[in-house]
Amino acid sequence: MRDEQEEMLTMQMEAPEDVLGEADTLKDQLKRMARQNKLAVVSAVVILLFVLGAIFAPVLTPYEFDQQDVINRLASPSAEHLLGTDELGRDVLTRLLYGSRISLLVGVVPTVISMLAGAVLGICAGYIGGKTDVIIMRLADIMLAFPSMLLAMVIMYTLGDGLINIFLALALVSWASVARIVRSETLKLKESVFVEAAKSMGVSRLKIMCRHIFPNCLPSMIVLFTLNIPSAILSESSLSFLGIGIKYPQASWGLMVNLGRQFLYTKPWLSLAPSIAIMLVVLAFNFLGDGLRDVLDPHLKDQ
Amino acid sequence: MDEAITLSVRDLSTSFFSEKGEVKAVDHVSFDVPHGSIVGLVGESGCGKSMTARSIMKLLKYPGKIVGGEILLEGRNLVPLSERDMSLIRGEEIAMIFQEPMTSLNPVVPVGKQVQEAILQHRKISREEAKKKVLHMLEMVGISEPEKRYRCYPHELSGGLRQRVMIAMAMICRPKLLIADEPTTALDVTVEAQILELLRELRDTIGTSIILISHNLGVIAQLCDYVYVMYAGQVVECAPVLELFDHPSHPYTRGLMDSVRSLRRGDERLSTIPGVVPNLLRLPQGCRFAPRCPMAGEGCRSCPPELKAVSAGHLVRCPYGQR
Amino acid sequence: MLLNILKRCLQALVVLIGVALLIFIMLRIVPGNAIITMMGEHANPEAIERMTAELGLNKPLYVQFFTYISGALRGDFGTSYSLHVSVSSLIAQAFPNTLCLALAAAVVAWLIGIVCGIIAAIKENSLLDRLFMGFSLFGVSMPVFMVAMVLQYLLAYKLHWFDISGINDWRGFVLPAIALGWNSAGSIARLTRSTLVEVLQEDYIDTARAKGRRRMGVILFHALRNSMLPVITMMAVQLSSLLSGAVICETIFSINGIGRLAVDAISGRDIPLLQGTILLSTALVILGNLVADCLYSVLDPRVRKGD
Amino acid sequence: MEKKILLSARGLSKDFPVSGKRRLHALSQVDLDIYQGETLALVGESGCGKSTLGRTLIRLIPATSGSISFEGQDISSVSEKEFRPLRSKMQIIFQDPYASLDPRMTVRDIIAEPLETHHVCATAKETTQRVTELMKAAGLPAEYLYRYPHQFSGGQRQRIGIARALALKPKLIICDEPVSALDVSVQNQILNLLKDLQAEFGLTYLFISHDLSVVRFLSDRTCVMFLGKLCEVGDTAQVYGKPMHPYTRFLLGAIPEIDPRARGEKRPLLQGELPSPIDPPSGCRFHTRCPYATERCRTEEPQLRNVEGRQVACHRCEEI
Numbered sequence A: 001m002r003d004e005q006e007e008m009l010t011m012q013m014e015a016p017e018d019v020l021g022e023a024d025t026l027k028d029q030l031k032r033m034a035r036q037n038k039l040a041v042v043s044a045v046v047i048l049l050f051v052l053g054a055i056f057a058p059v060l061t062p063y064e065f066d067q068q069d070v071i072n073r074l075a076s077p078s079a080e081h082l083l084g085t086d087e088l089g090r091d092v093l094t095r096l097l098y099g100s101r102i103s104l105l106v107g108v109v110p111t112v113i114s115m116l117a118g119a120v121l122g123i124c125a126g127y128i129g130g131k132t133d134v135i136i137m138r139l140a141d142i143m144l145a146f147p148s149m150l151l152a153m154v155i156m157y158t159l160g161d162g163l164i165n166i167f168l169a170l171a172l173v174s175w176a177s178v179a180r181i182v183r184s185e186t187l188k189l190k191e192s193v194f195v196e197a198a199k200s201m202g203v204s205r206l207k208i209m210c211r212h213i214f215p216n217c218l219p220s221m222i223v224l225f226t227l228n229i230p231s232a233i234l235s236e237s238s239l240s241f242l243g244i245g246i247k248y249p250q251a252s253w254g255l256m257v258n259l260g261r262q263f264l265y266t267k268p269w270l271s272l273a274p275s276i277a278i279m280l281v282v283l284a285f286n287f288l289g290d291g292l293r294d295v296l297d298p299h300l301k302d303q
Numbered sequence B: 001m002d003e004a005i006t007l008s009v010r011d012l013s014t015s016f017f018s019e020k021g022e023v024k025a026v027d028h029v030s031f032d033v034p035h036g037s038i039v040g041l042v043g044e045s046g047c048g049k050s051m052t053a054r055s056i057m058k059l060l061k062y063p064g065k066i067v068g069g070e071i072l073l074e075g076r077n078l079v080p081l082s083e084r085d086m087s088l089i090r091g092e093e094i095a096m097i098f099q100e101p102m103t104s105l106n107p108v109v110p111v112g113k114q115v116q117e118a119i120l121q122h123r124k125i126s127r128e129e130a131k132k133k134v135l136h137m138l139e140m141v142g143i144s145e146p147e148k149r150y151r152c153y154p155h156e157l158s159g160g161l162r163q164r165v166m167i168a169m170a171m172i173c174r175p176k177l178l179i180a181d182e183p184t185t186a187l188d189v190t191v192e193a194q195i196l197e198l199l200r201e202l203r204d205t206i207g208t209s210i211i212l213i214s215h216n217l218g219v220i221a222q223l224c225d226y227v228y229v230m231y232a233g234q235v236v237e238c239a240p241v242l243e244l245f246d247h248p249s250h251p252y253t254r255g256l257m258d259s260v261r262s263l264r265r266g267d268e269r270l271s272t273i274p275g276v277v278p279n280l281l282r283l284p285q286g287c288r289f290a291p292r293c294p295m296a297g298e299g300c301r302s303c304p305p306e307l308k309a310v311s312a313g314h315l316v317r318c319p320y321g322q323r
Numbered sequence C: 001m002l003l004n005i006l007k008r009c010l011q012a013l014v015v016l017i018g019v020a021l022l023i024f025i026m027l028r029i030v031p032g033n034a035i036i037t038m039m040g041e042h043a044n045p046e047a048i049e050r051m052t053a054e055l056g057l058n059k060p061l062y063v064q065f066f067t068y069i070s071g072a073l074r075g076d077f078g079t080s081y082s083l084h085v086s087v088s089s090l091i092a093q094a095f096p097n098t099l100c101l102a103l104a105a106a107v108v109a110w111l112i113g114i115v116c117g118i119i120a121a122i123k124e125n126s127l128l129d130r131l132f133m134g135f136s137l138f139g140v141s142m143p144v145f146m147v148a149m150v151l152q153y154l155l156a157y158k159l160h161w162f163d164i165s166g167i168n169d170w171r172g173f174v175l176p177a178i179a180l181g182w183n184s185a186g187s188i189a190r191l192t193r194s195t196l197v198e199v200l201q202e203d204y205i206d207t208a209r210a211k212g213r214r215r216m217g218v219i220l221f222h223a224l225r226n227s228m229l230p231v232i233t234m235m236a237v238q239l240s241s242l243l244s245g246a247v248i249c250e251t252i253f254s255i256n257g258i259g260r261l262a263v264d265a266i267s268g269r270d271i272p273l274l275q276g277t278i279l280l281s282t283a284l285v286i287l288g289n290l291v292a293d294c295l296y297s298v299l300d301p302r303v304r305k306g307d
Numbered sequence D: 001m002e003k004k005i006l007l008s009a010r011g012l013s014k015d016f017p018v019s020g021k022r023r024l025h026a027l028s029q030v031d032l033d034i035y036q037g038e039t040l041a042l043v044g045e046s047g048c049g050k051s052t053l054g055r056t057l058i059r060l061i062p063a064t065s066g067s068i069s070f071e072g073q074d075i076s077s078v079s080e081k082e083f084r085p086l087r088s089k090m091q092i093i094f095q096d097p098y099a100s101l102d103p104r105m106t107v108r109d110i111i112a113e114p115l116e117t118h119h120v121c122a123t124a125k126e127t128t129q130r131v132t133e134l135m136k137a138a139g140l141p142a143e144y145l146y147r148y149p150h151q152f153s154g155g156q157r158q159r160i161g162i163a164r165a166l167a168l169k170p171k172l173i174i175c176d177e178p179v180s181a182l183d184v185s186v187q188n189q190i191l192n193l194l195k196d197l198q199a200e201f202g203l204t205y206l207f208i209s210h211d212l213s214v215v216r217f218l219s220d221r222t223c224v225m226f227l228g229k230l231c232e233v234g235d236t237a238q239v240y241g242k243p244m245h246p247y248t249r250f251l252l253g254a255i256p257e258i259d260p261r262a263r264g265e266k267r268p269l270l271q272g273e274l275p276s277p278i279d280p281p282s283g284c285r286f287h288t289r290c291p292y293a294t295e296r297c298r299t300e301e302p303q304l305r306n307v308e309g310r311q312v313a314c315h316r317c318e319e320i
Helices: A004-014 A024-034 A040-053 A092-128 A130-145 A148-159 A165-191 A194-198 A204-239 A253-263 A269-296 B047-057 B083-089 B110-120 B129-142 B144-150 B159-171 B189-206 B218-223 B241-246 B251-265 B296-300 C002-028 C034-039 C045-054 C061-073 C087-122 C128-142 C144-158 C173-199 C205-209 C215-252 C259-269 C271-299 D051-056 D078-089 D107-118 D124-138 D142-146 D154-166 D184-201 D212-218 D238-239 D246-253 D259-264 D294-298
Strands: B005-018 B021-034 B038-042 B062-072 B094-098 B177-181 B209-214 B226-233 B233-240 B306-313 B313-314 D007-019 D023-035 D039-043 D065-070 D090-093 D170-175 D202-208 D221-226 D231-236 D305-307 D309-312
Touching: A004 A024, A004 C271, A004 D039, A024 A040, A024 A269, A040 A092, A040 A269, A092 A130, A092 A165, A092 A204, A092 A253, A092 A269, A130 A165, A130 C271, A148 A165, A148 C002, A148 C259, A148 D124, A165 A204, A165 D184, A194 D090, A204 A253, A204 C215, A253 B038, A253 B306, A253 C144, A269 C128, A269 C144, A269 D170, B005 B047, B005 B209, B005 D039, B005 D124, B021 B038, B021 B047, B021 B062, B021 B209, B021 B226, B021 B233, B038 B189, B038 B218, B047 B062, B047 B094, B047 B177, B047 B209, B047 D212, B083 D090, B094 B159, B110 B144, B129 B144, B129 B159, B129 C034, B159 B189, B159 C205, B177 B189, B177 D294, B189 B209, B189 B218, B189 D246, B209 B218, B209 D090, B218 B251, B218 D259, B226 B251, B226 B296, B233 B241, B233 B251, B241 C205, B241 D078, B241 D259, B251 D184, B296 B306, C002 C271, C045 C144, C087 C128, C087 C173, C087 C259, C087 C271, C144 C173, C144 C215, C173 C215, C205 C215, C205 D090, C215 C259, C215 C271, C259 C271, C259 D184, D023 D051, D023 D202, D039 D051, D039 D212, D039 D238, D051 D090, D051 D170, D090 D154, D107 D124, D107 D142, D124 D142, D124 D154, D154 D184, D202 D212, D202 D246, D212 D238, D221 D238, D221 D246, D259 D294
Parallel strands: B038 B209, B038 B226, B094 B177, B177 B209, D039 D202, D039 D221, D090 D170, D170 D202
Antiparallel strands: B005 B021, B005 B062, B226 B233, B233 B313, B306 B313, D007 D023, D007 D065, D221 D231, D231 D309, D305 D309
16 A cells, blocks of 8 residues: 555546546646746747747848858947857857757757667667677666767767767767666566566567557656757767867857857857857756656656 | 543644645544553545544645644644654654555664664663663564664565564654554564554553554454544544444444455455545535445535534444444 | 675676777777878878888787787877877876866865755755756756856956966866866756655655654755765766866866867877777776775665675 | 366476575475366465466466466467467456556557457457447446546556456456455455456456455465465365464464454464575474474475365374
8 A cells, every 4th residue: 555645645636536538648747847847838938949040040140151251350249240250250140040050950860869779779678688688788888988078079080070970979979878777767667567467468579668668668768858958969069169070161059169269358259159059058958858857757867 | 531641633634735726634633542542543545544643743744734723642732843842752752653664664774773763862871771772672572683683774674573673663762652554554464463462562561552543444453442433534433442343333434344344254245335435625515425325315415414422432423323 | 795896897897898999999990091190191101001010000900909908908008199109108197187177076066066955955845946956957058168168267367366277286176177067066966856855755764753853863864875875876977977078178278188188189180099098088987887886885785785 | 076177287386596596486396276167265475475376377477397287288388479379368467456557558458458469359449349348347437448547546447457357258367466455345346346257257266365354255265375385275165164284273363353352362473484485494384483393394394185175284284
């Protein structure tokens, strides 16, 4: 028997016996979050704004991202250039807008890849166990032993610069932690009675993994997804900051910070504006992920 | 009354405030615990019996809160006491043991230390002296080789031993009142019998009054002097144990007893109580048991009944409650 | 328990060898000839060949790997292509700086993180809790270079409290350590809070309170030790992210550390140097993992007894 | 009338590896027959191996040694693939109605899963039709078809579990403590239901429980287990009326009577602690706690033997 107070609370929340319909599905959980956690809603809106800004960048600004204006070099913010211009006279706001394309892509694409790979490997390792488990987890251990920045640097060194390579590098860096979390989740689910029930009915291994394990891992994976996006964005900006990621003249926030750094003491906004943009996006994703965790998966710890 | 009352609970109401509104988990519950007696609270899960116990200890978890009534420990009201004053009473004057001996002990501290902590909290004695008392107490609750067990961690002990450790911890300051919240539910029958025997012995030797909370009528019958039957947050019937088992008067009590007795007899068809416990957020207007009651009439559904005496010391919350 | 630790050590060794192999392979499959990069486009082919043979780069890969490993075990990581000094001596110069920086940052992070986490957990759902958690999320969300540059601009450039860059005395470490620890402090605070909140829901906390323990006593004696267990496991993860951040901090504050060596090695396409720095930092992380594991088993009696 | 054996196990043992090289002996050398149409109860305290035995019998966990035959066919040596169709003939109902249903599936999908796995119905519509029939049989209103498990009370969830177990028209159902997580009044509803279903579908039950009164109501024969071994097997009425094995006596004596007048009677209390199944005592496994133990009990392991129309594993059961 369970703790009485807890029992009563859940009883009231779920009202088992006399409510029809009203399933507590993902959608309802999201609604509940929206009601309880205004910050998460604001964050979602901020993210949406950044996405819109990235998509409609050409419409939103009259300048091109590499349009130089040598006369107006390093201009201070003004009505014409809201955030001033950089050392080649390019409009900073324009470059920020175009930069958000890269940052958002870099946040989403490698995270999707690493989530998929991590989920498949984690579920296989956890459910199949034995040698499969040992091999996959040792590999993950090796990946996790690297300081992620250095590993990303080496991969970039091996693959060369470019957006696609950044995707690959960041995905390679982050799949292992996903696999580890999904595996531990799988191990718990594997011991659960409903999986045993499925086994007792003769459901095949593959089906159990697809129908029972995966859907039950999903909530924590959604949370993980929203929390891994910001770390990917941070990694890319750090790489670009070191000059290892996106190459000139493409606009990337990290690169803009790097180029603006030499004017830190005279024109601080050159490096500050992109830094703040990074922080805003990352913050928004973190707040959203946090809110999601509260409703979807109270047990997934901060990592 | 000539017998001394250890604890008297008057109109205790405890609610917790959930998203969907106030849940009255304990609703105007009153009972007395005479000195040296064992009082039973019985009911099914969710009836508010554990919440009552936690309210007495003032150990309610967020968002639970006492909203009314008095808890008088030898005449002193505990409800307005601050957390600091309450901590002087917990363990010293009222102690509690919990349902799950597995999770109720700190996994990273040796059990002896945990018992010792209880006495050091309230007595100004040296550690050696405290340890001596702990060893003596461990022996008293039937733990063999107390020296060896003293250093054990909880995971190294069986469920029965852990519950004994919990009892030792609760009794070491010789409290006036022990609250035992489903102390044997998680244990096997043979161990349950041992623990019940131990509780009875401790009451006899130390003279502690006990509130025993259980869903098991057998346990109640074996141990208690007075019994309070709870349903949906209210006391529906109370009586001395013999009276209650001989003449159960509330339809719910009778339903419960019939359920257990028909099972013990091995009837062809078991008697049951139809339906399920009501949602405390949407309680029926009249009697809370009316939707499941075979005798309920129109009056029951519209107007909530009061607790009324049917004989000396036997109160029933049902207009049809007859002997 | 000893057996357990031994087993862990063995596992760590396997991982370390795996790491070495992985770096080795990744750095050899890089397109373009490192020798040419090293000697310049117009070096004569004979010299290139001589150099290749000298460095053993004409031998099969596995022979090269074993030569490298056996050298590494003796503390010899080869000679830097770009600086023409032994990698070990370069690392020996840089390592203390990185270690000091990382340790200082760790102290900052753990101190702030744990204290804030505990306060937030005790005052769960209060304004203070929300404030701390909001701040910690800010901490986690700020890129290291941003914190570093803001600190540099305000405290060093505007207020002249610290040197802008370089390490002359202990004060040189202050800004980089704060910049580096900032991130970790946030995540440690969040983890500490969430585990402590969870532990405070446990039954044995009720038991302790039922004994008459006051709130502080319950937290210090019962809750903290249990809630620190997951935090310790985080140690290794944090070490890894500190070393990652060190790369950036060292670049911004011009500290001669491992991270900057690695960056220099990449821009100079200096394979032995890159290999050496990465192997060293990875070994450090693995060591941190090992220490965390041992600490865990000391603190948790359930693990101590074998399985 | 000669009763037909549905399932029989011979020399069944199950070890689990624990830390180091040691093994936990959950079952050792168990011989058991289950007759067609009966309810066989398996009682014992936690850790005695009764759940392990139930799961081993239907190959949910593989046995370490021993053989099992079902309807005369050896099922312990066939491959998993060959065994899969046989799974439909033996189903299991679990103890915890909260954990045994996948929280992310609707009731329809939960009950349909065995039907789909064994391709019982041709179309999805037919499956749904069959699911509603099953729900009706288990006493669940068909409107609940598309609800999720957490919207039900404990008793209703157990009904879902029962409907799922019935889906494949099994011959044998292992009931693993199906009512121990429920309140008394609900427990009786479920027990009545199980009894009705047995009559309706001609089911055979292996009913695992630690609650002796529940067992008495439902079972024809009772098996008492202690530390991985059977100690007494016989007709329920006989076992309850005159227990022969000392352990059975203690077990029955420990049930708290629901009559407060029975309090004065001194009940026999079992002393000591349960021995560890990692290295069980030599000889009779109960001898460390048995007040009647002699030298012989300490050295020689008693086998099940026929005593007064039942089987008892005790050297001294006639004398005491």
